[in-house]
Amino acid sequence: VILVETPTYPGLLELAAQRGQPVVGIPRDAEGPSLAAIEAAGAAHRPRLLYLVPTFHNPTGRSTSAARRAEILRLAAERDFLVLEDDPYGLLPLDDAAPPALKGDDDRGRVVYVASFSKILLPGLRLGAMVAGPEVLPRLVAVKRTSDLTCSPILQAALADYLRRGQLDPHLRRVRPLYRERCDAMLAAVQRHLPTARFARPAGGLSVWVELPAGVVERDFYLAALERGVGVARGQSFWPRPTDEPFLRLSYGTHTPEEIERGIAILGEVLREHDRRRFDLVARAGRFGSPLV
Ligand SMILES: Cc1ncc(COP(=O)(O)O)c(C=O)c1O
DSSP: OEEEEESOOHHHHHHHHHTTOOEEEEEEETTEEOHHHHHHHHHHHOOSEEEEOOSSOTTTOOOOOHHHHHHHHHHHHHHTOEEEEEESSTTOBSSSOOOOOGGGGOTTSOEEEEEESTTTTOGGGOOEEEEOOTTTHHHHHHHHHHHHSOSOHHHHHHHHHHHHTTOHHHHHHHHHHHHHHHHHHHHHHHHHHOTTOEEOOOSBSSEEEEEOOTTOOHHHHHHHHHHTTOOOEEGGGGSSSOOSSOEEEEEOTTSOHHHHHHHHHHHHHHHHHHHHHHHHHHHHHHHTOOOOO
């Protein structure tokens, strides 16, 4: 059994489903994944792994607090499970720097840390990095080799050269203000055009997590937005089990503030249209009267 925060990154859920690996959801609160839920799941399922995005979590953009991180490490040792710390966004803070990685305090070899160059540099590289203890690393390397032989050596050499020449830092210094501007544009647009939605400012990453008003049918909303040319990530894909609560993940990374304003304005129109239709149907159902049985 794998424990995952809910909501969580859909790629992990798809991978687990593909491999027939049971997944148990751990709800997040303001500080991160709930300790009580980890304790309960630890006792009930004897999990082998807890998958976390503790820094600038996908999809909420929030980070797990320092106290919660320490407690998670304690529980991992106590309950004998590993923690997979997935950190593709740590170098993309919006305001304050990222909190220190869980792996940094892992004196008992419980954490496998993975980072990626996809979000901070170029998704097409398909390159990342891993830090793990000597008892697990050779097994992970073997699994990687059987899954894709190796990553492209030419791309690896090119990236190593880029890093050696110190080019990543200037790149990050250039893109961070750009992402901050885009995030601010998106938050302002959501406030303006989706006033009944709930959201919080992310601490970093590339997206805003939006809760639509209860009663909105997420799938209908998503399809209507797509029909109007606006693609969003459906909240549903971030949960291991279906939920009724409608959410959207809105990504601001690749769009200018003007495009963001236009796109969110369309989402506002879609929501108003959706509500009109919903209230109309409810009123029409009311006119038919109550069923006899
Ligand atoms: C939390 C998380 N992990 C992993 C990935 C995928 O990273 P990569 O492109 O390195 O496979 C993503 C991409 O969205 C992500 O959000």
